[in-house]
Amino acid sequence: MPQNTVDLAIVGGGPVGLFAAYYSGLRNISCSIIESLPALGGRLVSVFPEKFIYDVPGFPKIRARDLASNLIKQAQQSSPTICLNERVEKILKVNAGFELATPLGKHHAKSVLIVGGIGVASPQKHSAPGAAKFEEKGIEYIVSDPEKYRDKHVVVVGGGDSAIDWAQELTSIAASTTLVHRTARFRAHERNIAQLKESGARIITDAEITSFEGNTHLHQVIIKHKNNLAEDTVLRADHALIMFGFRTDLSFMQDWSIELSADQDQILVNEKMETSLLGVYAAGDIASHAAKITLLATGFGEAAIAVNFAKTFLDPNEDSQPMYSTSIAESRKQS
Ligand SMILES: Cc1cc2nc3c(=O)[nH]c(=O)nc-3n(C[C@H](O)[C@H](O)[C@H](O)COP(=O)(O)OP(=O)(O)OC[C@H]3O[C@@H](n4cnc5c(N)ncnc54)[C@H](O)[C@@H]3O)c2cc1C
Numbered sequence: 476m477p478q479n480t481v482d483l484a485i486v487g488g489g490p491v492g493l494f495a496a497y498y499s500g501l502r503n504i505s506c507s508i509i510e511s512l513p514a515l516g517g518r519l520v521s522v523f524p525e526k527f528i529y530d531v532p533g534f535p536k537i538r539a540r541d542l543a544s545n546l547i548k549q550a551q552q553s554s555p556t557i558c559l560n561e562r563v564e565k566i567l568k569v570n571a572g573f574e575l576a577t578p579l580g581k582h583h584a585k586s587v588l589i590v591g592g593i594g595v596a597s598p599q600k601h602s603a604p605g606a607a608k609f610e611e612k613g614i615e616y617i618v619s620d621p622e623k624y625r626d627k628h629v630v631v632v633g634g635g636d637s638a639i640d641w642a643q644e645l646t647s648i649a650a651s652t653t654l655v656h657r658t659a660r661f662r663a664h665e666r667n668i669a670q671l672k673e674s675g676a677r678i679i680t681d682a683e684i685t686s687f688e689g690n691t692h693l694h695q696v697i698i699k700h701k702n703n704l705a706e707d708t709v710l711r712a713d714h715a716l717i718m719f720g721f722r723t724d725l726s727f728m729q730d731w732s733i734e735l736s737a738d739q740d741q742i743l744v745n746e747k748m749e750t751s752l753l754g755v756y757a758a759g760d761i762a763s764h765a766a767k768i769t770l771l772a773t774g775f776g777e778a779a780i781a782v783n784f785a786k787t788f789l790d791p792n793e794d795s796q797p798m799y800s801t802s803i804a805e806s807r808k809q810s
Contacts, residue, residue: 476572477583481505481556482789483782484575484584486563489517491759491774492590493546498782500553501803504789508555509575509582511562511595513611514619515550516543521596521617521721525640525667531771540618542771558582562595566731566755573754586785589733589742589750589757590778594723601632601717605687613693614715624649628711630696631655632684633718639663639671641716646674653677653710655684655698679708687715736763747795748781754788756781 483499485492488510499506514520524540531537537545558577565576566587575582598616600606606614618641629649631642634656640663642654654671659680661668672678679698685707686697696715698708725740734743734751741763748756758777760769767773783795798806 476570476585480572480583480585481507482584483507483586483588483785484509484573484582485555485588485590486566486575487517487590487592487759487761488512488515488557488559489590489592489759490519490543490546490771491592491778492517492588493543493550494775495588495590495758495778495782496550496555497546497553498779499555499785501800502782502786502797504782504786506553506555507558507582507584508550509558509561509563509577511560511597512617513560513615514617515547515557515559516540517592517596519543519546520619521598523636524618525636528771562597562727564727564730566733566752568732568752568754585754586788587755588748588778588781588785589755589761590759590774591725591728591761592723593740593760594725595727596721596723598717598721599719601684601687601715601719603684603686605689605693606717609687609689609693609715612691613689613713614687614717616717616719618716621645621648624714626650627713629653630684630710630712630715631718632715634658634661634663635718635720636663636667638716638718639667641718642676643667643671643674645716646671646676651677651711653679653712655679655682655696657681657683657701682708684715687712733757741767746780747784748777749784754785756785 482504483506485508488508519539520543561577563575567574572585625648628651631654646652681701682698684696685699688695696712742757744757744762758781759774786793787795
């Protein structure tokens with residue numbers, strides 16, 4: 476196998492993939508996380524970052540995006556190789572391991588854990604001129620670190636909960652925050668809309684961005700007002716956050732030579748989270764078994780089961796039952 480081969484390639488950087496990465500470190504398994512989005516956290520950051528979750532053990536109440544940052548911090552303790560903006564399109568059995576192909580290249584691993592949720596997520600893109608040119612040069616579709624927007628001029632585009640919530644939150648740290656939405660009707664909680672109105676953010680409705688402009692980085696946006704009563708607005712924008720939602724795609728799974736559920740939208744696993752391909756495991760929302768329940772709590776448990784059995788696949792002399800993390804931490808401190 477090539478030199479950069481890891482013990483376990485984790486396909487998907489959602490909550491279950493992140494916990495699997497942490498757990499791999501506990502069991503001395505080197506791992507990589509390959510995620511199609513430009514940020515880790517899965518649906519906790521792409522679909523409902525602003526929502527509170529009430530059924531994560533140990534947290535009476537936690538905001539989805541805060542849970543994602545905790546999981547990222549926890550995963551980082553295991554030093555996984557993190558590959559963002561890469562979707563795994565092929566998983567091939569080669570010699571003693573696996574080759575995973577993405578549009579950017581090939582990854583090699585001795586075993587694989589698929590934690591792809593409901594499929595490869597990709598943002599619905601803005602189509603105005605300049606949107607493609609300034610992607611990741613001022614235009615972002617997901618917030619990976621709010622600090623990036625400190626003292627910057629930010630335009631948030633969209634009318635759902637994520638757009639409203641980020642516009643409100645960034646108002647306290649950005650130099651200016653403007654929300655642009657194509658109608659006067661929002662698809663968000665009334666309380667959030669009221670808080671946004673009180674926050675000091677500028678709100679422009681019945682309007683659309685018709686051009687993103689700048690040199691090497693986004694500098695301004697042109698806003699066209701639908702009623703045509705007002706002139707186009709030219710707005711300073713160091714960043715434009717486009718919050719149009721995400722599409723998901725499960726079609727790649729068809730080519731992975733792994734047995735799928737009858738609906739072809741989940742991967743069949745046994746009680747060890749093994750798929751029909753030896754050395755390949757699945758967990759979280761993408762895994763299907765007789766007792767399946769798609770929740771974070773059950774996904775985290777499945778990740779621990781998958782990693783512990785991957786350990787025995789990687790080294791048959793190892794036990795699937797791990798030492799407790801409390802004992803591992805103590806023995807590492809002493810050595
Ligand atoms: C609105 C909403 C509210 C929810 N509330 C709760 C709640 O209160 N409690 C609860 O327990 N659960 C809740 N859930 C469910 C919870 O979000 C999921 O169970 C959880 O996100 C599953 O985690 P996951 O890591 O399996 O998948 P995901 O979070 O979907 O993450 C999977 C990641 O894998 C990536 N990926 C997929 N395929 C590939 C590929 N081929 N290559 C590279 N990357 C890939 C995707 O881009 C994605 O980022 C809620 C879900 C929604 C939509």
